[in-house]
Amino acid sequence: MDYALKERIGKPELFTGRKAELTYFLKWIDDIKQEKSQSTAVLARRKMGKTALMERLFNITFFKNDGLIPFYYEVKENKMWVVDFCQDFFLTFIYQYIAFKSRNSEYLKPETRSDFGKAVEIAKQEGLAYLCGIIEDVAHAVVHEKIDTLWNIVRESPQTIAFRQKEFIVQMIDEFQFLNAMIYRDKNTKIPANDLAGGYLSTAESKIAPLLVSGSWVGWLMNELNSMLPARFKYEYLENMPEEEAVEMVYNYSRFFEVPVTEETAYLMSKISEGSPFYTSSIIRSRYKHKDLTTIKGLTDTLEFETLDNRGTIKSTWMEYVASAFPQINDRNAKNIVLHLCKNRDREVTREELLRDLNLDMSDAELEKKLKALVMADIIGQGASNFRYRGVSDNIFDKVFRGVYEEEIREFDVKVIREEYNAEFEKLKKQYYSLLGKYNYQKGYYIEYSILDQLKYRARKNNDLFKSITRYLPGDFEFCEYSRVWRYDSSPEYAKRFNVDIFARAQSPGDYSIIGEVKSRDLRKFSKDEVMEFERKFVEVKRLERIDRVVGFIFSRSGFTAEAEEYCREKGIACSDDAKWLG
Ligand SMILES: Nc1ncnc2c1ncn2[C@@H]1O[C@H](COP(=O)(O)OP(=O)(O)OP(=O)(O)O)[C@@H](O)[C@H]1O
Ligand SMILES: [Mg+2]
Numbered sequence: 279m280d281y282a283l284k285e286r287i288g289k290p291e292l293f294t295g296r297k298a299e300l301t302y303f304l305k306w307i308d309d310i311k312q313e314k315s316q317s318t319a320v321l322a323r324r325k326m327g328k329t330a331l332m333e334r335l336f337n338i339t340f341f342k343n344d345g346l347i348p349f350y351y352e353v354k355e356n357k358m359w360v361v362d363f364c365q366d367f368f369l370t371f372i373y374q375y376i377a378f379k380s381r382n383s384e385y386l387k388p389e390t391r392s393d394f395g396k397a398v399e400i401a402k403q404e405g406l407a408y409l410c411g412i413i414e415d416v417a418h419a420v421v422h423e424k425i426d427t428l429w430n431i432v433r434e435s436p437q438t439i440a441f442r443q444k445e446f447i448v449q450m451i452d453e454f455q456f457l458n459a460m461i462y463r464d465k466n467t468k469i470p471a472n473d474l475a476g477g478y479l480s481t482a483e484s485k486i487a488p489l490l491v492s493g494s495w496v497g498w499l500m501n502e503l504n505s506m507l508p509a510r511f512k513y514e515y516l517e518n519m520p521e522e523e524a525v526e527m528v529y530n531y532s533r534f535f536e537v538p539v540t541e542e543t544a545y546l547m548s549k550i551s552e553g554s555p556f557y558t559s560s561i562i563r564s565r566y567k568h569k570d571l572t573t574i575k576g577l578t579d580t581l582e583f584e585t586l587d588n589r590g591t592i593k594s595t596w597m598e599y600v601a602s603a604f605p606q607i608n609d610r611n612a613k614n615i616v617l618h619l620c621k622n623r624d625r626e627v628t629r630e631e632l633l634r635d636l637n638l639d640m641s642d643a644e645l646e647k648k649l650k651a652l653v654m655a656d657i658i659g660q661g662a663s664n665f666r667y668r669g670v671s672d673n674i675f676d677k678v679f680r681g682v683y684e685e686e687i688r689e690f691d692v693k694v695i696r697e698e699y700n701a702e703f704e705k706l707k708k709q710y711y712s713l714l715g716k717y718n719y720q721k722g723y724y725i726e727y728s729i730l731d732q733l734k735y736r737a738r739k740n741n742d743l744f745k746s747i748t749r750y751l752p753g754d755f756e757f758c759e760y761s762r763v764w765r766y767d768s769s770p771e772y773a774k775r776f777n778v779d780i781f782a783r784a785q786s787p788g789d790y791s792i793i794g795e796v797k798s799r800d801l802r803k804f805s806k807d808e809v810m811e812f813e814r815k816f817v818e819v820k821r822l823e824r825i826d827r828v829v830g831f832i833f834s835r836s837g838f839t840a841e842a843e844e845y846c847r848e849k850g851i852a853c854s855d856d857a858k859w860l861g
Contacts, residue, residue: 282340282383283350285333291764293334294530294555295523296327299516303335303490307346310446313485319454319503320492322516323656323672324599325556328492331516332450335490339448340378347378347447349436353456357467360425360474365392368416368432372397372409375439375447380404394420412438425463433477437487447487454491455499458506475506482510495603497654518553526765527555529727531562532571533734533763539571541724545710546577546703550674557674560584560591574707578699585674586681586692596678603655611638612648613683619658619669620676626661626668673702717799722835722860726765726779726796729833729859733782733792734763736861747856750847752829758789766793766819778815780831787827793819794831804834806841809851833859 281290309315320328332350339348349371358366369391377385382404390396394417401409412435419428431438440447451457457475462468482489491511493499503511519527525548532539539547539562551557562571566583570576584590588597614636619627629645632638638645649667652658659668669676677695684690714723722728737744737757744757766781780794795812797804809832816830831852832838838846838853846853 279338279341280383281337282377283333283336283386285330285337287330287333289534290337291762292530292534293330294527295519296331296334297523298520299331300334300338302514303331304338306490307335307339307348307448308344310346310448310486310488315485315488317482317484317489317491317511319499319511319513320490320516321496321500321513322492323496323670324494325554325595326516326518327555328494328516329452330555332452332490332492335448336450340383343378343381345446347375347440347445348450349374349447350450350452352452353454353460355453355456355460358461359465359467360461360463360471361420361423361428363461364416364428364432365420368435369394369397371436372401372413375409376400376404376406379406408443409439429474429477433474433481437481437484440484440487445486448490449487450490450492452491453493455493455495455502458502475502478507479510482507495655497656501654519555520553521548524548524551524553524558525724525727527558528562529724529730530764531559533730535562537562537569537571538735540573541721541728542707542710543571543574543577544724544727546574546706547571549706549709550581550699550702552673554672554674556595557592560595564591565589574703578696578703581674581699582696585677585695592674593678593681596675597682600657600679603657610687611636611640612652613687615649616652616657616669616679617683617687619667620680621669623669623671623676626666628665629667630665632667722798722857725798725833725835725860728861729794729796730763730765730780730782732859732861733757733760733780743858747858748831748852748854750850751852752790752850755790755829759785760791761785776815776818778812778819781819781823783823783825784827789827791825791828792831793828794833797832797834797836799835801836803836804832804838804842806839806845809842809845809849813849813851 285293287293306315306318320331322328336348336350339346351367351370369388373385373388373391377383385400394413397413398410401407401413412431416428416431416435419431436447436449439445454475458472459470461471461474463471478489489511491499518524525544528539528544528547531537532544547558547561551561561580561584564580564584566580568576569580571580584592586593588594615632618632618636629642629649633642633645649658653660653667657670659670660666661668677698680690681692681695685692710723714721732744738759741757745751745755760782761784763780763782765777765779767777778793779796780792782792784791793816812830812832820828829850829852831854832846833854835855837855843853
């Protein structure tokens, strides 16, 4: 697939998981063509991967080229004069539209987004002269500073073009909450516009160009949507990644950034991160000097650095957020309140309890207001009723916050935090070994990843050993350098969905690549039917990836049926059930 829009995540292959969400939203996008999709807000805590998801949706939709045009815009966190903003918004849309229609992704990064004449010229050149009228209209409103008409035309432009051309557009607007806060009616940015989002009251009802909005200030975003755009948006929540995706992400990042992990530490990391892509990436990419993620001690040290040291990405990100979230929190009471909720994370706390236990010298109404600000900034959560509150259920944020403020407010030794990590890891370690025990394994809970690591790091150097534990390899086969070793996922990007556990692409075309299947945690032997099923996927991947020299490989922990074994031998599909493959 071509990734037309440069994603912030970095190399496209870093994107991991989110399979359920991609499937859901790709269907939502596809349903626009039947006018069935309603404008939607993607809500999630900070750093949960909202932007990553939207950018990926843009790229998939752009690539599919299936009658649906994607538009992605991020409202910046800088003060802007409404005229400049409208121009930027509009020309971003126009260039993305032209890029899509002309299939030339260079237009996604136009030389200038301030020259309407240039846009007209390009539209004509690409055979899209029907865009000229609206471009000139907007240019006119810009020159004459007709602020209100301008925003109306610009905001409606995706819908207008979709309607006239009988097309469908998905409008993805990130950081939607800044629409009101960052845009000003005057050049000196003194008079806030305050009502730009409200304009979407009718626009958001469009079924031919519905919106998908998100933003990093979720409480704030929801407040805007509820108060200015009642019932215009459906809410979809982006949660932590499920365990298998979290583990996949650990291995994916570990391989990409060449930061080794063991199966045990991968398990612990995915658990302690609670499926947060941000925590996982921050731990693996941590700048901690003595980072060693192959031992529990090394992992604890790294995590401690990330939680307590100002140079840690996790701590600095959260503190930046907290600091810009509230001037309000800079009073002792607010910190105390958040700490009290952190400490009682397992239950909801009432305002009455806060007033009493913290000896707060304020009225209930004042406290309510303060708590509301904290909820809006997503530092605490609203409980089951308006009277109840809870700390956020995020164990790392909790420690960062306590590390900073508990020390400041009362005597507190941050060593406590290390002890807590130790205790958690101890508990998780037990879990991990009991999982292994359940299957009577010594090791190899995530064997597909162990095998990928073997191929990447060790197979070539130990060619003879690995060849000796693998049956039916071609006579001239050698393990080699692989340019990339990964779990292959044809994912929802393609019409057909399937995945294979191993795809190792040989660096030099003269060598054999490997497409493989791994079967574990199953006492049944690998059957002939399963081999045939694998063969079909093998052919498909071979075709999609355009490789000639490639062998199929099946690792089955519990072995093969006699029939399957015979079939593999005949067809030259390599087999193994040897535990040495697991390291
Ligand atoms: N699916 C994913 N696969 C791999 N990495 C991811 C994924 N989703 C997010 N990340 C990583 O997690 C971090 C946060 O992602 P992102 O910026 O998309 O989150 P966000 O929810 O938009 O954050 P914010 O609340 O700041 O807007 C980034 O470092 C990103 O690279
Ligand atoms: Mg974001």
